[in-house]
Amino acid sequence: MIDSGDRGEAARLLTKLEENHVEQIDMLVATHPHADHIGGMKAVLNRFPVKQVYDSGQNYKTKMYNDFRQQIEKEKIPFEVLRRGQEVPINEMVKLKVLSPHTLYKGTASDANNNSLVLRLEYRDFSMLLTGDIQAEVERELLQTDPAALPAQVLKVAHHGSKTSSINEFLAAVKPKIAIISSGEGNKYKHPSPEVVQRLHDLQADVFNTALCGDIIIKSNGKTCDITVEKFYDEQQAQAA
Secondary structure, eight states: OBOOOOGGGHHHHHHHHHHTTOOOBSOEEESSOOHHHHTTHHHHHHHSOBOOEEEOOOOOOOHHHHHHHHHHHHTTOOEEEOOTTOEEEOOSSEEEEEEEOSSOOOSSTTHHHHTOOEEEEEETTEEEEEOTTOOHHHHHHHHHHOGGGOOOSEEEOGGGGOTTSOOHHHHHHHOOSEEEEOOOTTOTTOOSOHHHHHHHHHTTOEEEEHHHHOOEEEEEOSSOEEEEESSOOOHHHHHHO
């Protein structure tokens, strides 16, 4: 499980996990310590046995993040900070590779966002790039450090589709067939940016936005993937959002 959403969505998250017959979390990953990514972690830790926690290792001084770390220590859950070049063991067919950070960024527009874990999920010929809330600085570095690791069938668009991310060069390197944008309906930040959505359309990616279609389920056979959405919408509605 990667990130948990905000605290206000915790009950819905638990219900969704139980509906999918989850009884144990083998790996819990916090891409970075912002509340909209770790707010539901306490509820998950309270409800399910968790075997391993991975984190970006930021020294982030909020009560929510401090409580999260203290709960892990109290329950003696194995905890590890991930860095570029590591590979998280899942099974023989599925790989989770860490592309960023190498060392923690300092002095950027948002260090907490830029120090998000960037993960590449591989299952046979299927791949998905999970970008947390990284911004343009990190996208440029990824283009320099490991461009061969970027192409992916599915892209979890960085920072909820904010215009601080998803520069043209990065999207062109990823070449996603499917782009997933996680944003709340009517959110105060007005995510996603229409410019970012247009860039994705220009690359002929199919764009799915949680604000419009609710839960998004991706199932892959190791070559292709199928997408199921909670709510249907037409293309005109999607482009207007």
